[in-house]
Amino acid sequence: MKTRITEMFGIKYPIMLSGMSWISLPKMVAAVSEAGGLGVLATGPMDPDQTRAAIKEIRSYTKKPFGANATLLFPGAAQNAMVLLEEKVPVINFSLGKGDWIVKAAHEYGGKVIATVVNSRHARRAQDYGTDAVVVTGHEAAAHGGDVTSLVLVPTIADAVKIPIIAAGGFGDGRGLAAALALGADGVAMGTRFMTTEESLLHDYYKELSIEKTADETLYSTRFDGMGCRVLDTPAARKAIKKGFDPIGALINSRIIAEQLHLPYMKLFFGVMLSGYKNAKQLGYMATAFNAIMRATEKGDKNKGVLTVGQSTGLIHDIPTVAELMDRMVKDATAITKKMSGMAS
Secondary structure, X not given: OOOHHHXXXXXXOOEEEOOOOOOXXXXXXXXXXXXXXXXXXXXXXXXXXXXXXXXXXXXXXXXXXXXXXXXXXXXXXXXXXXXXXXXXXXXXXXXXXXXXXXXXXXXXXXXXXXXXXXXXXXXXXXXXXXOOEEEXXXXXXXXXXXXXXXXXXXXXXXXXXXXXXXXXXXXXXXXXXXXXXXXXXXXXXXXXXXXXXXXXOOOHHHHHHHHHOOOOOEEEXXXXXXXXXXXXXXXXXXXXXXXXXXHHHHHXXXXXXXXHOOOOHHHHHHHHHHOOHHHHHHHHHHXXXXXXXXXXXXXXXXXXXXXXXXXXXXHOOOOOOHHHHHHHHHHHHHHHHHHHHHHHO
């Protein structure tokens, strides 16, 4: 299956792993790349040394192209992005910030850069400063999808830009892949579907829960991490959303994050405070959410864990290997395309 992104990134299938904290780690990244897609390392919870070590680990598992993300709103993200550039990671995916400096530096060594966007304005801006492709995230997606569903958002942005589009939000099988290509995308990015595979590091409790839950059993709210965020509908998630912003909890969890990222706590604290009330509150929200997501993914915590998932959780019925999933998707998408072509003739 050839599209503009398979040609651009040198991959077999137009399927990308979304960078999911505590899940999109070296072995998972390598599994997706080895199976013919684009594995993407999640650097959010990592410090620069951990990021560098993870990149080296990926390269010990695979010689295939891979990527890494940089969520620029997170503390320490710029430093992690610098490591990605120093290590000449083939593909860098940035989000929640302006990545023009990443584009310039990556292009100097022949790297490619993807911006994650949720509207046409951001997509055009990314195209203007040389971004190679965009991940277009619809409302169905896990975590921070846009206000518009993929069915409308993807063709809208396809009309607005000339660079390749990777559709995210609601895609989990061959039907979705075929639909994305029909809408004007050049491939799909998946997080929720890849979470429930054999290689995924998601706790088994939440893998099984993802199979049990239906498409309408997710929650979307700004009260979990301060932005529009979609999570699995569980008692813990409902409790977290009802509680909303928790200054004391944010303060406690910010210490945990500082320790995890090996950042001096007081430097982090005063840096956040000096960034303005709105930004400080947002980072406080995210500190609490970070802890809840980590509890779910790593520990399987039923009482305090909250898992970000997309509505495509309703499409999950098994736990295949990454290679089995991708081969099945491409086979089904190819069959659908041929069927549709026959209908048109």
